[in-house]
Amino acid sequence: MKGITDLLSIRRLGRSCMKCKEAPAVLVIRVGDAFCKSCFKDYFVHKFRAMLGKNRVVYPGEKVLLAYSGGPSSSAMIQQVQEGLSRDAPKKLRFIPGIVFVDEGALCGQSWEQREQNVSEMQQALQKTSFPIHIVPLEQVFLLPRSVLQSSLPGNAQHAENYKQAVNSFLGQQRAHQENELSGIADELAQLRITGYECDNNLANGSSYSCPPAELTSALMEIFNSARTLTAKLELLQSLRSHLILHVARTCGYSKVMSGESCSRLAVRLLANISLGRGAFLPLDTGFSDDRYGDVVIVRPMREYSAKEVSFYNRLFGVHSVFIPTMETKAPDNSSIQHLSEAFLTKLQADFPSTVSTVYRTSEKLNISRKEITDENVQQERCLICMCNLDTRVGEASAFCATQVSQHLSQRRPKNNAEPTRHSEKQCCNSGQCCESAASCSSSVPGTQDFLPLLCYSCRVTVKDVTFVSSFPPYILKEAEHRSRRLEMRREIQEFLLDEGGGNM
Amino acid sequence: MRSARMPVKCSSCDAQRAALRRPKTGHSVCKECFFHAFEEEVHHTIVSAKLFQPGEKVGIGASGGKDSTVLAHVLKVLNERYHYGLELILISVDEGISGYRDDSLETVKRNQQQYELPLKIVSYQELYGWTMDQIVKTVGLKNNCTFCGVFRRQALDRGAMMLGVNKICTGHNADDIAETVLMNFLRGDIARLRRCTAITTGSEGAIPRCKPLKYAYEKEIVLYAYFKKLDYFSTECIYSPNAYRGHARAFLKDLEALRPSAIMDIIHSGENLSVKEDVRMPVQGTCTRCGYISSQGLCKACVLLEGLNRGLPKLGIGKHHKLHHKLLAQEPLSEAETRKLKVVDF
Ligand SMILES: [Zn+2]
Ligand SMILES: [Zn+2]
Numbered sequence: 001m002k003g004i005t006d007l008l009s010i011r012r013l014g015r016s017c018m019k020c021k022e023a024p025a026v027l028v029i030r031v032g033d034a035f036c037k038s039c040f041k042d043y044f045v046h047k048f049r050a051m052l053g054k055n056r057v058v059y060p061g062e063k064v065l066l067a068y069s070g071g072p073s074s075s076a077m078i079q080q081v082q083e084g085l086s087r088d089a090p091k092k093l094r095f096i097p098g099i100v101f102v103d104e105g106a107l108c109g110q111s112w113e114q115r116e117q118n119v120s121e122m123q124q125a126l127q128k129t130s131f132p133i134h135i136v137p138l139e140q141v142f143l144l145p146r147s148v149l150q151s152s153l154p155g156n157a158q159h160a161e162n163y164k165q166a167v168n169s170f171l172g173q174q175r176a177h178q179e180n181e182l183s184g185i186a187d188e189l190a191q192l193r194i195t196g197y198e199c200d201n202n203l204a205n206g207s208s209y210s211c212p213p214a215e216l217t218s219a220l221m222e223i224f225n226s227a228r229t230l231t232a233k234l235e236l237l238q239s240l241r242s243h244l245i246l247h248v249a250r251t252c253g254y255s256k257v258m259s260g261e262s263c264s265r266l267a268v269r270l271l272a273n274i275s276l277g278r279g280a281f282l283p284l285d286t287g288f289s290d291d292r293y294g295d296v297v298i299v300r301p302m303r304e305y306s307a308k309e310v311s312f313y314n315r316l317f318g319v320h321s322v323f324i325p326t327m328e329t330k331a332p333d334n335s336s337i338q339h340l341s342e343a344f345l346t347k348l349q350a351d352f353p354s355t356v357s358t359v360y361r362t363s364e365k366l367n368i369s370r371k372e373i374t375d376e377n378v379q380q381e382r383c384l385i386c387m388c389n390l391d392t393r394v395g396e397a398s399a400f401c402a403t404q405v406s407q408h409l410s411q412r413r414p415k416n417n418a419e420p421t422r423h424s425e426k427q428c429c430n431s432g433q434c435c436e437s438a439a440s441c442s443s444s445v446p447g448t449q450d451f452l453p454l455l456c457y458s459c460r461v462t463v464k465d466v467t468f469v470s471s472f473p474p475y476i477l478k479e480a481e482h483r484s485r486r487l488e489m490r491r492e493i494q495e496f497l498l499d500e501g502g503g504n505m
Numbered sequence: 506m507r508s509a510r511m512p513v514k515c516s517s518c519d520a521q522r523a524a525l526r527r528p529k530t531g532h533s534v535c536k537e538c539f540f541h542a543f544e545e546e547v548h549h550t551i552v553s554a555k556l557f558q559p560g561e562k563v564g565i566g567a568s569g570g571k572d573s574t575v576l577a578h579v580l581k582v583l584n585e586r587y588h589y590g591l592e593l594i595l596i597s598v599d600e601g602i603s604g605y606r607d608d609s610l611e612t613v614k615r616n617q618q619q620y621e622l623p624l625k626i627v628s629y630q631e632l633y634g635w636t637m638d639q640i641v642k643t644v645g646l647k648n649n650c651t652f653c654g655v656f657r658r659q660a661l662d663r664g665a666m667m668l669g670v671n672k673i674c675t676g677h678n679a680d681d682i683a684e685t686v687l688m689n690f691l692r693g694d695i696a697r698l699r700r701c702t703a704i705t706t707g708s709e710g711a712i713p714r715c716k717p718l719k720y721a722y723e724k725e726i727v728l729y730a731y732f733k734k735l736d737y738f739s740t741e742c743i744y745s746p747n748a749y750r751g752h753a754r755a756f757l758k759d760l761e762a763l764r765p766s767a768i769m770d771i772i773h774s775g776e777n778l779s780v781k782e783d784v785r786m787p788v789q790g791t792c793t794r795c796g797y798i799s800s801q802g803l804c805k806a807c808v809l810l811e812g813l814n815r816g817l818p819k820l821g822i823g824k825h826h827k828l829h830h831k832l833l834a835q836e837p838l839s840e841a842e843t844r845k846l847k848v849v850d851f
């Protein structure tokens with residue numbers, strides 16, 4: 001409720017707006033920046049357009065999926081899109097929006113009635129938009145096809161250097177797509193039957209949201225009960241949710257997903273992700289545009305708004321948000337690395353008011369180290385779960401290898417003591433040799449050890465906190481099996497391969 | 506209750522009774538297997554990062570604290586076990602603060618006898634011509650921290666240069682590195698952020714420094730010292746308290762309690778950060794007088810010394826970069842400049 005008191009005290013500012021110098025200021029967003037209501041609106045709206053305009057990633061006529069959580073920031077984002085699409089807006093936005101909401105109610109033990117209640121509140125809040133709304137229960141992860149985990153190479157559109165060219169090529173693709181519609185429909189129908197997800201699941205007009213089968217809910221609970229730490233549960237949730245949204249985007253033809261994290265939220269994510277070993281992926285996890293999936297690009301247009309600005313805006317202009325409890329909410333500070341990071345940053349921000357903006361600016365100076373990605377290596381160079389380029393192909397002198405050496409040394413003393421530390425890179429980085437456990441080899445149920453080689457550093461740490469990897473949804477297990485087989489094959493034929501770095505991995 | 510507890514077997518040799526649980530991996534191991542693992546891990550770090558060449562003279566910064574005591578011990582053991590062919594020498598710095606160093610220097614001297622390593626104590630008097638006590642007398646208590654921070658940072662390098670050492674090893678451990686990553690990230694210091702996970706630093710001008718304990722957990726260093734009965738002097742962190750570092754340290758401790766691998770996870774993050782090419786980095790030059798790394802023509806220590814020697818102690822405390830060329834050219838300062846620097850207003 002800090003927002004309200006801020007606002008009340010600011011009402012009596014007694015100075016005029018720094019922009020128009022006329023109207024009385026009603027709020028201060030930063031030291032010295034006092035705005036009247038109307039200039040604050042201009043500032044807020046301009047920032048949104050400028051963010052999209054500067055980055056030029058969304059094309060006219062493109063379908064864009066807005067990820068909605070009920071929270072203030074994604075509510076404000078949807079309001080901005082709505083406003084930008086309205087006819088009287090100057091510099092009108094020209095894309096076709098849809099909304100996706102992932103219902104995670106099962107994870108915080110909500111009954112079906114409570115979940116229905118959340119959904120109807122949410123529908124009410126979004127009523128004004130008339131955008132199609134896709135409501136997906138998290139239980140749907142059990143129906144995902146394994147192809148979700150495969151990054152597709154982006155079309156030429158995304159790589160074209162010239163924006164106009166890119167737009168034209170995009171429009172051309174769309175026309176071609178329409179001509180192929182008939183065959184396309186057959187494909188989509190086939191897809192639907194596999195996935196159980198219906199694209200025209202448009203619930204904007206009050207149609208009912210149907211209860212997922214109870215056995216899926218309990219299977220979902222099994223995954224999360226199997227994760228021993230809240231840190232790992234939250235990481236898993238994040239991944240499963242992303243996969244679902246990606247699937248909705250792909251099946252319904254959305255090529256962009258807008259995600260509504262504010263600058264304050266991203267600063268917490270940055271700190272948490274550093275602590276989780278995701279340093280290599282900070283630019284993807286928190287940057288404006290995230291193209292790890294190839295065909296569907298995630299953009300974060302709210303990333304320059306502070307949580308404070310968003311809450312001011314929502315209060316002044318009647319943007320309703322809906323509080324929907326999730327696993328992230330209501331947990332003590334020291335219950336997970338994510339919560340700890342948030343509490344720490346909030347405390348630091350109180351002592352050093354520039355902390356959040358400094359962290360945010362630091363992240364702007366980071367880059368993703370890109371390897372050449374070809375059609376063949378694109379799948380297996382990527383992490384099975386988070387789909388980022390693997391950060392485990394590092395040299396011997398690294399935290400990654402040092403950790404493996406420690407594991408190795410404290411489990412089983414090497415039998416021939418001749419050269420105990422001459423691990424070749426291969427020996428060190430193939431999990432099979434470092435942490436052999438008898439159980440994982442003999443049984444057909446996938447164990448943690450089978451998964452590790454397919455994962456990035458951070459996802460390995462997460463999966464090590466999971467007791468029964470076999471409780472993962474089928475799409476992950478199947479894709480893991482497929483990739484393990486490819487790895488195995490490669491190991492067998494390795495000596496005959498001429499080009500080490502080339503296309504085969 | 507205690508009698509009901511089953512003795513746990515060592516997960517490494519499966520023969521001895523486990524004596525400790527490794528903070529780094531969570532495995533229960535016996536004393537011997539722990540020593541072996543700890544030493545082999547340091548060896549792995551040294552070999553994989555190619556820290557040394559045979560025949561090198563390697564200075565070990567010895568403060569008498571746990572990190573440098575364990576470092577000295579392990580380097581001595583590994584140098585013999587794996588025939589590194591290194592000439593090891595302990596280097597200690599005596600700031601010349603009466604009473605302050607006595608205990609830790611005693612510890613270092615005992616270590617020297619135990620490990621049979623040569624020890625060189627370099628004093629501020631030798632290095633700078635001034636003891637810390639004399640400096641305090643001249644500049645007053647309020648400003649002496651500027652001096653002790655700057656002088657301490659350089660003392661080891663200057664001492665090592667005097668001794669003709671090829672490399673300096675310091676006892677920085679994994680906790681220190683992770684903490685520095687967090688701190689530089691929070692402060693937005695992108696240049697330091699990029700450098701701070703490097704195992705070897707400062708190859709131009711100054712003597713290269715390396716951190717063989719980079720991947721060793723602080724808690725394991727204490728365990729190693731404890732079980733080896735190594736004698737160390739427990740000093741509080743001697744650097745002036747830094748608000749951000751204190752916060753980062755507390756945060757790291759909380760993280761470690763939740764997930765012990767967090768320390769290594771943060772180092773992994775730091776090692777894999779990639780900085781945009783168009784981000785400008787400060788140019789690093791060397792001091793024209795002493796050869797130490799410096800972004801200015803004269804390093805901070807040389808400016809401070811110049812001030813002390815000319816009887817202008819405020820030189821170097823504020824921003825007086827404009828005067829550097831005069832100092833370099835040994836030119837006299839104008840009367841106005843002198844007046845400004847002489848007034849010591851405590
Ligand atoms: Zn105004
Ligand atoms: Zn991953």
Ligand SMILES: [Zn+2]
Nearest residue numbers: 515518535538
């Ligand atoms: Zn043992």
Ligand SMILES: [Zn+2]
Nearest residue numbers: 649650653745
């Ligand atoms: Zn001091």
Ligand SMILES: [Zn+2]
Nearest residue numbers: 792795804807
């Ligand atoms: Zn100098």
